[in-house]
Amino acid sequence: MMRTRPLKVALLGCGVVGSEVARIMTTHADDLAARIGAPVELAGVAVRRPDKVREGIDPSLVTTDATALVKRGDLDIVVEVIGGIEPARTLISTAFEHGASVVSANKALLAQDGAALHAAAEEHGKDLYYEAAVAGAIPLIRPLRESLAGDKVNRVLGIVNGTTNFILDKMDSTGAGYQEALDEATALGYAEADPTADVEGFDAAAKAAILAGIAFHTRVRLDDVHREGMTEVTAADFASAKEMGCTIKLLAICERAGDGASVTARVHPAMIPLSHPLASVRGAYNAVFVESDASGRLMFYGPGAGGAPTASAVLGDLVAVARNRINGTTGPGESAYAALPVSPMGEVVTRYHISLDVADKPGVLAQVATVFAEHGVSIDTVRQQGKDGEASLVVVTHRASDAALGGTVEALRKLDTVRGVASIMRVEGE
Structure with missing residues (x-):
């Protein structure tokens, strides 16, 4: 049975992504209603420049007062695509307080204050979804959060x-x-x-x-x-x-x-x-x-980016949140039960590719190899090219800690025979 009362959606931001969200909501309105079980209605659009022509959007819905929009009290879902930390953080928190769930594409805010936003959503019994915050249209967050929940x-x-x-x-x-x-x-x-x-x-x-x-x-x-x-x-x-x-x-x-x-x-x-x-x-x-x-x-x-691909991820979240809204439930919130410590970069273990500019004379390779050995970094391969007293030495290591590699490079720079460290690059994916 199709619910007749529409779900009201407010859109914060109407740039490249926001305008695509509004367009898809309009052009795919029947399909979205069928998938959700109720129609969705664009109830307001908060922008910075109200005089700009926005094709397909009723001008009467446009406002510069985003705070008043999210405080209306009759909104079901707020879609935040303005980016940045403020005012997005305050607007999202206010939306929860006034009864709306939130769909966001704001990676910077979620990376900085995701825990607090999840806590606010849970406190008010609302959803916080953000598939569009990572990798655009690629379904990634939901598979990690739901499909691989048992793995x-x-x-x-x-x-x-x-x-x-x-x-x-x-x-x-x-x-x-x-x-x-x-x-x-x-x-x-x-x-x-x-x-x-x-x-x-x-x-x-x-x-x-x-x-x-x-x-x-x-x-x-x-x-x-x-x-x-x-x-x-x-x-x-x-x-x-x-x-x-x-x-x-x-x-x-x-x-x-x-x-x-x-x-x-x-x-x-x-x-x-x-x-x-x-x-x-x-x-x-x-x-x-x-x-x-x-x-x-x-x-x-x-x-991984672009208006239409990112809007696709936003609309996928909107459908999921809308279904939860109709059923009187919420989706998965923050899962931080493991509370594992985050190790510093110095403890990361990988392989390295180091390119050195060295003097082209006997004994240089032995000196360099000694420095690696003293710092516990095992050499896998060495390639040397020399001409007119100058040479390049390319060393690829076995797996070692980042701290050990850092100490090795610092010592190499002190050798008289090493003119400079041209580049250091990690080798991954093996």
Whole structure:
């Protein structure tokens, strides 16, 4: 039986994503009603610029007073797509207080204050859903939170930022330098005028915090995530990667420590073998690789950003929340029962690729090897090229802790025969 009273939805933000949410709500209204069991009605749209023409949206629904909108008291669902910390945080809390459930795409806010928002939702008996906060249209949060609820997830390894993947893919496939690839990404609309959040890893780090929290049933905040950007990746790094049968990706890596008693979350560029499924993810696409006890290895792939893909994830949450609303229930909230500590980056164990500029004379390799041995870092392979008194030395290690590698590099820089450390890159996915 179709319920006749419509569910009232308020939309906070009507930019690229918000306008697509409104469009889909209108054009797919009958399908959404059939799937939910009741019609959904756009009851208000909060914006900053009320005079802007918004095709398909009744101007009488538009307001600049977002606070008054969420305080109406007759709303069933508030969709927040304005981003940032404030006023989004206050508006979401106010929506809960006045009887509405919330669907959000706000990765920065959820990574910073997810625990408090979940607590507020639980206090008021409301839903907080946020599939669109990570990896756009790719169903990822719901599979981790629900489909794999009976499994033990050990590792989440992914490309979660389309801008950086586009840039690195261009560098790999064309030999372009970083700036040239960034300029192309900007011209095509993949990179913002200020790309800092993407290329310095802030965007991916927020997503890593959310994924780690869900996967390991542990509160992981943005400050817990080790972050390195990709602006220092060079064409020479890609040349070295190709010689190893690898490529380079900016990865978000969330994993349990070897003994399972702690977790780590990190974002940084890394070499991965061409045989790994993530190596073939091209352009602005995202992909996340999940490893668990019972399910084994799973990969989720698709467009990770853009108005329509992100709106698709928002509408999926809206349908789920609306169904809960009709049934008088709520979906899964925060699961942080494990409360595992987050280990510092120094305890992370992986392999490393180190490129050194050294003097081309006898004994240099022995000196370098001695430094590695003194710090407990085992060398796997060494490649040396020299000409006219200058040489490059490329060392690939076996697995070692990040702290041990850091101590090794510091000692190498003090050697008279080492002119400089050209690059350090982790090797993952093996």
